[in-house]
Amino acid sequence: MAYPTNLDSFTSPTGSDYQNSPPHATQHSSANTAINELETKIGISSSDCSSATDGQVLTADGSGNSAWEAPDLAKSAIASQAQGDILYYDGSAWARLEAGTDGQFLKTQGAAANPTWAAMSVGASSESIKAGASAAVYFAAAWADIDATNLAFTLPSSGTYLIYCSVRMVHDGDAAIAGFIRLYNQTDGAAVTNSQRLALAPQNTNFGLFYVGVSLIWVVTFDSADEIRLQGLAEATNTVGIYDSATGYNTFGYVKLA
Secondary structure, eight states: OOOOSSOOOOOOOOTTOOTTSSOHHHHHHHHHHHHHHHHHHHOSSSOOGGGOOTTOEEEEOSSSOEEEEOOOGGGOOOTTOOTTOEEEEOSSSEEEEOOOOTTOEEEOOOTTSOOEEEOOOOOOEEEEEEOOSSEEEEOOSSOEESOTTTSEEEOSSSEEEEEEEEEEEEEOOSSOOOEEEEEEETTTTEEOTTOOEEEEOOSOOOSOSEEEEEEEEEEEEESSOOEEEEEEEESSTTTEEEEEOTTOOEEEEEEEOO
């Protein structure tokens, strides 16, 4: 039996028609073809409409079986699909976001907008280097700027920053005196909260004068483009500090994270 190319028009016989009008064989052939193709189209399993619930669709498994099921996006064909594409809902229908270029990331634009591919961006950064004649710059016994010009910077905007310093500490070695470093917000006129760090605290006093490299980091959120300075403090004057050099041992900088 061939699948019809158009819908059949059946002539229903009346009580006064003869058996050959319409032709009995033609009537049976058309009816059998329609029933056969209808079974092929719907399937052979129990899938009558009375068993379906709101929103279900009639599906076929390719082996003649059919069933009412909830829509399955995995079985949907999206036009021009390709490897790396992303499926998203645009507010009215499912849509395809073509694969981005190498290195891009998927960026959300909020609940009322479609996602997009975007390039990674590196935050603003800056670094100050303190260089000068070789000499020790000792901390006072009270908090003070280490160098208000060279170990200071002004942030470009509000945001969250990774702030770091790398300094060459010097200690006279005569006593177990500790040295501390912190961040100071010159704009606000106050120390940055929880920024105090122990930089150097020797226990053995038999070394004599010695040097050691110290690196410290902070992650801080600022509400404006503040000026930030590096401050130092020692438990006793003229014992702990940093050592200056023309080659620039001491640096202070930032990287904007967000």
